[in-house]
Amino acid sequence: MNTLPEWTDLRYFLELARSGTLSGTSRRLAVEHTTVARRIDRLEEQLGATLFDRSREGYQLTEMGLALLPHAEAMESAVTAAQDELTGAQISVRGIVRLGVPEIFGSRIVAPALVELLQAHPDLSVDLLLLPRFANLANREADLGVMLDPPSTGRYMVTRLASFRMYIYGAPSYLAKHPPIKVHADLMQHDFVDYVQDRLASSGLNYMGELGFTPHRRMCCTSLAAQCEAAALGLGLILAPPYAVPNDGRLVRVLENHFYAERSFCLVAPTDLYRLQRVRVVWNLLRDLAEKNPALFIIPESR
Missing domain, CATH: 3.40.190.10 (Periplasmic binding protein-like II)
Structure with a gap:
C-alpha cells in the first residue's frame, strides 16, 4: 500500500458495513449508489484486500473487513469529537x-x-x-x-x-363463548395465541413456560402486534405487556394480578x-x- 486511505473512504466503508446495501449507504450519505461502489473499490485496491463479500442479499464483511472495522470506528469517534470541540456542535x-x-x-x-x-x-x-x-x-x-x-x-x-409484566388478556367475545376463568387452573381449558417457538428472538420470550402447563396454542406468530390482533378477534388468550394492548376495549385482563410473567x-x-x-x-x-x-x-x- 503506497498511500493511506482517506477518511472519507473509510466513512463509506463504515456505512456500508452497517447498512449492508449500496442503496442504504447512499441514502445515509446522500450520494449516488455508484459513488459508494466506487469508493469501496478504491479502498479495497489501496489496502490490497477484499473487505466485503458481494451477493444478491447485500454486502457482508469479510475477515479483513472485520479486522478493519474497529480501527475505522475509532477514527470516526475521533473525527466526530474533534468536530464537536472545534465547531461548538456540542x-x-x-x-x-x-x-x-x-x-x-x-x-x-x-x-x-x-x-x-x-x-x-x-x-x-x-x-x-x-x-x-x-x-x-x-x-x-x-x-x-x-x-x-x-x-x-x-x-x-x-x-x-x-421492567415489564406480561399479563393475560382475552377478547370479551372469546370469554363469553368459553368456560369462565376464576382460578389459574381454569386456564388449561383455553386456547392461546403465542410466539412461534422455534423462532424466538430470545429465550426470555417463552413467557408461557411459566403458566405451569403446556398451553393449547391455536396460532403462533413472530409478531406481537399480529398476536394481539388475533386475540382481539377472539381466537384465544394472550400474554402481553400493557403497552402492546390496544386501548379500545377489545382485550381485557384475565385473573387480574394473580398471574404475570416479568422481564x-x-x-x-x-x-x-x-x-x-x-x-x-x-x-x-x-x-x-x-x-x-x-x-x-x-x-x-x-x-
Missing part, C-alpha cells in the same frame, strides 16, 4: 441515529416520542428499525437498541430501561457510539420515556 445535535427496538414497542411508544425530539433538533434524523427480533449491535445494524439480553462480549454501554428491557449502545451526542440524545429520550410512564410496563395493583 450544543447542536445533528446526523443520523439508527435505533433498533421491538416492533410493537417501537410503533406505539417510541415513534410518537421521537416526533417531539426531531422537532426540537431539525438537524437530527432517526432510522427506526421495528424488528421481530433484537438489533444486532455487533455488526452495527443499529447505533443503539432495546433488547432483553445485553451482549455478553464486546464494549457496550448497558442500562436497565424498564426487563435493556438499553444498549457500543461504547464508541455512545460518546456521540446524537446517540446520547436518543438514549436519554428513551430513559426519560420509561421513567415517566411506568404504567406502560406494569399496571399498578388494585387494592
Whole structure:
C-alpha cells in the first residue's frame, strides 16, 4: 500500500458495513449508489484486500473487513469529537441515529416520542428499525437498541430501561363463548395465541413456560402486534405487556394480578457510539420515556 486511505473512504466503508446495501449507504450519505461502489473499490485496491463479500442479499464483511472495522470506528469517534470541540456542535445535535427496538414497542411508544425530539433538533434524523427480533449491535445494524439480553462480549454501554409484566388478556367475545376463568387452573381449558417457538428472538420470550402447563396454542406468530390482533378477534388468550394492548376495549385482563410473567428491557449502545451526542440524545429520550410512564410496563395493583 503506497498511500493511506482517506477518511472519507473509510466513512463509506463504515456505512456500508452497517447498512449492508449500496442503496442504504447512499441514502445515509446522500450520494449516488455508484459513488459508494466506487469508493469501496478504491479502498479495497489501496489496502490490497477484499473487505466485503458481494451477493444478491447485500454486502457482508469479510475477515479483513472485520479486522478493519474497529480501527475505522475509532477514527470516526475521533473525527466526530474533534468536530464537536472545534465547531461548538456540542450544543447542536445533528446526523443520523439508527435505533433498533421491538416492533410493537417501537410503533406505539417510541415513534410518537421521537416526533417531539426531531422537532426540537431539525438537524437530527432517526432510522427506526421495528424488528421481530433484537438489533444486532455487533455488526452495527443499529447505533443503539432495546433488547432483553445485553451482549455478553464486546464494549457496550448497558442500562436497565424498564421492567415489564406480561399479563393475560382475552377478547370479551372469546370469554363469553368459553368456560369462565376464576382460578389459574381454569386456564388449561383455553386456547392461546403465542410466539412461534422455534423462532424466538430470545429465550426470555417463552413467557408461557411459566403458566405451569403446556398451553393449547391455536396460532403462533413472530409478531406481537399480529398476536394481539388475533386475540382481539377472539381466537384465544394472550400474554402481553400493557403497552402492546390496544386501548379500545377489545382485550381485557384475565385473573387480574394473580398471574404475570416479568422481564426487563435493556438499553444498549457500543461504547464508541455512545460518546456521540446524537446517540446520547436518543438514549436519554428513551430513559426519560420509561421513567415517566411506568404504567406502560406494569399496571399498578388494585387494592
